[in-house]
Amino acid sequence: MYVGRLIRCAAVLVTLVAGVAHLPAQEIGPVRGTLLIAGGGDTSGAIFERFIELAGGPAAHIVVIPTAGGAESYDESHSMVRRFKQAGAAGVRVLHTRDRRAADSDTFVRPLRDATAVWITGGSSGLLGDIYVGTEVQRELVGVLERGGVVAGSSAGGNIQGTYLARGDARLNTLEDVVGNLRDGFALLRKDVVMDQHLLRRNRQFDLIRIIEAQPELLGIGIDEATAIVVQGDDFEVIGASYVAIYDHNRTVEGGGEFYFLAPGDHFNLRTRVATREVRTRQQLDRIRDRPGR
Secondary structure: OOHHHHHHHHOOOOEOOOOOOOOOOOOOOOOOOEEEEEOOOOOOOHHHHHHHHHHOHHHOEEEEEOHHHOOOOOOOOOHHHHHHHHOOOOEEEEOOOOOHHHHOOHHHHHHHHHOOEEEEOOOOHHHHHHHHOOOHHHHHHHHHHHOOOEEEEEOHHHHOOOOEEOOOOOOOOOHHHHOOOOEEOOOOOOOOEEEEOOOOOOOOOOHHHHHHHHOOOOEEEEEOOOEEEEEEOOEEEEEEOOOEEEEEOOEOOOOOOOOEEEOOOOEEEOOOOEEEOOOOOHHHHHHHHOOOOO
C-alpha cells in the first residue's frame, strides 16, 4: 500500500512557497459564492454540514441535478432530495433531462433562478458534459454563484466543475486515450484546472501525472473519497476525512515528488499555487490515516 508513503509526504512541509511574483490578480475560483467539490463516497458529516450552512440552513432553496446517474427520469424520491428535506431545507427540487435542447431552454432552468444552492450527484461526468455544458444550465449555475449561492457536487458532480474533465468520455477506454483529449467542464474553476475524484480509494493518485506531463500549464487536483474542497475566490480549504493531492508541473515537494498532499484544514491559493498547511503532530496525522475508509 502507498498510504504510509503518502502520510509521510503529507507531513513534509508546513508552507509551500515558489516563484509566483508578478502573476495577474485574476480570480480562478468564483468571484462570488462558493464551490464545494467532493471526491465521492461518504458526504455525511463535515461535508454535508458545510453545504447546508452555505446553502442557507432552513431557508435554503436547493436544486438537485442527478443526471450523471444515467436514469431516464428522477423524482422527489431521490436520496439526496430526502436528505436535504430531512435537514430542514425550505425547498428542494429536482432538475433533470436527457435532452440537450431542453437543457438550453428558459423554461427548464427556471428552478435555478431562485436557488440558493445546487447539488450535482455522481455518475458519469461525460453524460453531464454532453447534456449541460454550453447550455442555459451552465449559465444559470454561474448565476447561482453570482447571487452568493453554492454549487456543489460529488464524484462526477465535482469533476464537472473544473475547466476540463479527466474522465469525461466513455468512448475513451484508458487513461492514455484521455491524455490530449480532455473535454470541457463547466469551468466554474475558470483557468486550466483538471480534477479527479476517488483518489486514494481507487488507487488513482498517479493518474493525473500523465495529464499534467502532456499539458503542463494545467493544475491538477485529486480529491479522495469522504473529502472535499470548499472554494471561495482563489482560496480553497480541505474538509472531510482524507487527502487532496496537488499536481503542479512547476512545483514539486522535497525529494522530487510529482504531487503533494493537503489534509483537512489546509488551504491552497489557486492563483499563486501556494499551499498553507497546518502544523500537525504525529498523533493528528495518525487520526486522519485511521478514519473509516483508509
